[in-house]
Amino acid sequence: MKLCRFEDSAKQVRIGLLKAEDMLVDLTPAGLTSISTLLESDDALAELEKVSRKELPQIGLGHVRLLAPIERQEVWAVGVTYLRSKKARMDESDFSATAYDRVYEAARPELFFKALPEKVVGHGESVGIRKDARWNVPEPELVFVINSRGRIAGFTIGNDMSSRDIEGENLLYLPQAKIYNRSCALGPFIKVGVDEAEARTWTIHLRIERQGATVFKGETSVGKIKRSFDELVEYLFRSQSFPHGAALLTGTGIVPAENFTLAENDLIRIEISGIGVLENSVVKV
Numbered sequence: 001m002k003l004c005r006f007e008d009s010a011k012q013v014r015i016g017l018l019k020a021e022d023m024l025v026d027l028t029p030a031g032l033t034s035i036s037t038l039l040e041s042d043d044a045l046a047e048l049e050k051v052s053r054k055e056l057p058q059i060g061l062g063h064v065r066l067l068a069p070i071e072r073q074e075v076w077a078v079g080v081t082y083l084r085s086k087k088a089r090m091d092e093s094d095f096s097a098t099a100y101d102r103v104y105e106a107a108r109p110e111l112f113f114k115a116l117p118e119k120v121v122g123h124g125e126s127v128g129i130r131k132d133a134r135w136n137v138p139e140p141e142l143v144f145v146i147n148s149r150g151r152i153a154g155f156t157i158g159n160d161m162s163s164r165d166i167e168g169e170n171l172l173y174l175p176q177a178k179i180y181n182r183s184c185a186l187g188p189f190i191k192v193g194v195d196e197a198e199a200r201t202w203t204i205h206l207r208i209e210r211q212g213a214t215v216f217k218g219e220t221s222v223g224k225i226k227r228s229f230d231e232l233v234e235y236l237f238r239s240q241s242f243p244h245g246a247a248l249l250t251g252t253g254i255v256p257a258e259n260f261t262l263a264e265n266d267l268i269r270i271e272i273s274g275i276g277v278l279e280n281s282v283v284k285v
Contacts, residue, residue, distance in 0.1 A: 001018075001049070001193055002190065003016070003035060003154065004016045005067040006024065007067055008059070009063060009064075015034070017048060017051075018189060022060055023059070024059050026058065026059055035070070036071050036072065036245060039145060044154065045192050067187070068117070068120045069145070069190045070186060071117060072244035073117055075120060075246070075248075076114055077113075077114040077251075078112075079110040080100050080110050083224070114178060121182055121185045122185065123277075123278050123279060123280070125182075125280060126182060127183070127184075127281075127283075129264070129283075129284055133163035134261065135164045137256050137260070139251075140157070140204050140206045140270040142202070143250065145245070148244065148245050152196075152233060153190075154191055154192040155194060156189065157186070157187065157270055158249045160183075160249045160252065164177070184249075188277075196228070199274065202273045202274040203221055204220050204222060204253070205218075205219045205270070206270055207269045208266055209269070210263060210265075225250055229250075
């Protein structure tokens with residue numbers, strides 16, 4: 001089942017369940033006013049199935065604005081989980097390339113803070129490229145939606161926007177390369193009731209369009225993530241707590257060539273086969 005947050009014609013935030021390709025069931029009248037409440041339950045899928053059996057209003061996707069499917073969750077990211085990502089980050093770096101080689105093989109993964117929930121953009125909104133960067137790329141990623149107990153309650157799609165020239169200039173500039181206005185997009189749906197084995201069968205597709213023409217496309221498999229899902233979550237929760245849960249971007253296996261950079265008005269389309277499509281235009285920030 002696929003869960004979402006949306007804004008109706010009266011600009012009220014509602015909780016929805018995707019019923020068909022173009023139809024939502026509005027779960028709000030059943031008392032479900034928060035995604036977080038559902039994700040904190042012991043069995044989110046069972047709760048959804050119970051609620052969805054009720055007579056509830058339905059609304060077409062064309063009549064709503066889909067919102068990022070998080071509320072108060074912090075957003076974090078893990079890097080160098082794909083071999084392709086390791087090579088790309090070594091290539092972009094001058095003197096710090098070996099750090100990425102070492103972390104790919106290390107017991108401890110690379111983890112970094114990405115965004116506060118109020119800075120995350122949703123499907124149909126614009127992601128940003130920094131005005132002081134020359135080399136900007138999207139990073140299409142599977143995202144774990146984790147509850148406060150450290151349990152993966154669902155999966156969504158993420159775009160971890162990155163300024164590769166800033167990161168490559170000095171490893172200590174990573175926060176500036178990764179954390180800025182509109183640098184993170186999530187959505188549009190959270191897929192619940194799926195385990196790691198099934199998620200690893202999914203394919204991630206990226207397409208970038210410029211003035212109606214495709215200027216880049218690529219794909220990878222979730223199955224190529226080196227570390228287990230439980231391992232990544234366990235490290236995230238070491239020595240810290242997340243009372244509202246967290247979203248964890250899990251790294252990218254699709255990296256455009258060195259001669260490619262995003263431009264204003266580009267359209268980024270990320271599809272994960274088991275979840276759906278996250279689409280965002282590009283603006284300078």
